[in-house]
Amino acid sequence: MLKLFVWLCLLRFLKGSPPQAKIFGGDLASIADYPHLVNVRRRGQFKCGGSLITPTCVLTAAHCMEGRNGFVNDLTVHAQQQCLGDLVLEEHVRTVWYASVWPKFNLRCNYDSDIAVLKLTRPFDIAGKASLVKLDFNELPASANLTIVGWGLTKDNWPFNPNQCLKAAQVHLVPQQVCLTTIGSMSPVTENMFCAIGKNATDACPGDSGGSILFENRLSGIVSWGNGCGSGYPGVYTRLSSPAMTSFVKYFIERHC
Numbered sequence: 001m002l003k004l005f006v007w008l009c010l011l012r013f014l015k016g017s018p019p020q021a022k023i024f025g026g027d028l029a030s031i032a033d034y035p036h037l038v039n040v041r042r043r044g045q046f047k048c049g050g051s052l053i054t055p056t057c058v059l060t061a062a063h064c065m066e067g068r069n070g071f072v073n074d075l076t077v078h079a080q081q082q083c084l085g086d087l088v089l090e091e092h093v094r095t096v097w098y099a100s101v102w103p104k105f106n107l108r109c110n111y112d113s114d115i116a117v118l119k120l121t122r123p124f125d126i127a128g129k130a131s132l133v134k135l136d137f138n139e140l141p142a143s144a145n146l147t148i149v150g151w152g153l154t155k156d157n158w159p160f161n162p163n164q165c166l167k168a169a170q171v172h173l174v175p176q177q178v179c180l181t182t183i184g185s186m187s188p189v190t191e192n193m194f195c196a197i198g199k200n201a202t203d204a205c206p207g208d209s210g211g212s213i214l215f216e217n218r219l220s221g222i223v224s225w226g227n228g229c230g231s232g233y234p235g236v237y238t239r240l241s242s243p244a245m246t247s248f249v250k251y252f253i254e255r256h257c
């Protein structure tokens with residue numbers, strides 16, 4: 001029975017091309033313009049993007065935690081990195097103390113509620129260059145213009161470039177009904193998700209996961225999953241405005257951040 005369950009999950013994931021997100025299309029960007037953006041590393045190796053929401057808390061995607069929840073001892077967060085291979089000053093690195101992952105994440109074998117908050121052992125000095133992003137829990141207006149930013153794959157580099165430099169791209173909100181009927185045929189699209197795509201199939205890609213999608217410089221969502229990237233299908237993002245996502249983040253911030 002367990003085997004069957006695992007196999008069914010695997011099929012679903014392969015079909016839906018799991019939470020792999022990059023910037024496909026778009027342009028090089030300066031970290032100075034996105035000072036809240038951090039990268040999450042496991043044993044020093046780049047895993048995902050993240051957003052600094054308070055001096056001691058980072059918002060990222062649940063799938064970046066690879067099934068782990070609670071105390072962790074091998075994750076760090078790097079702020080102020082332009083390119084992944086750049087030397088990082090010690091003052092821009094913090095250790096993760098524990099992770100709070102949406103409790104039911106993955107139980108349904110899809111990316112519903114792809115959200116996690118990481119509590120750091122020490123606050124970042126936000127008087128320095130790292131700074132916080134404002135959260136936007138409001139419903140996005142139709143066709144909202146959004147910005148995605150990350151160190152993920154670009155259309156020109158496969159396999160992953162360990163010295164990838166930050167890129168950003170403009171995308172727009174896709175109506176939920178279109179999201180459901182296009183990418184929703186790959187894997188379920190829920191009310192905790194929204195879709196976005198840019199001109200020429202501009203999209204997030206593997207490595208952008210956990211990072212930011214911004215509306216007027218406020219954080220509206222988290223890079224979550226897609227059907228590959230740049231495939232012409234919209235990318236899927238965790239929707240901070242859904243009641244469940246809003247209360248999860250607010251609850252954690254009030255008690256832990």
Ligand SMILES: *[C@@H]1O[C@H](CO)[C@@H](O)[C@H](O)[C@H]1NC(C)=O
Nearest residue numbers: 141142143144145146170172
């Ligand atoms: C999005 O940006 C484009 C190009 O700047 C503009 O033409 C369009 O009106 C904007 N859409 C919305 C909903 O603001």
Ligand SMILES: *[C@@H]1O[C@H](CO)[C@@H](O)[C@H](O)[C@H]1NC(C)=O
Nearest residue numbers: 025026170198199200201202
């Ligand atoms: C889309 O592709 C066309 C043709 O290659 C190019 O001229 C245009 O600048 C691209 N637009 C964006 C937003 O990348």
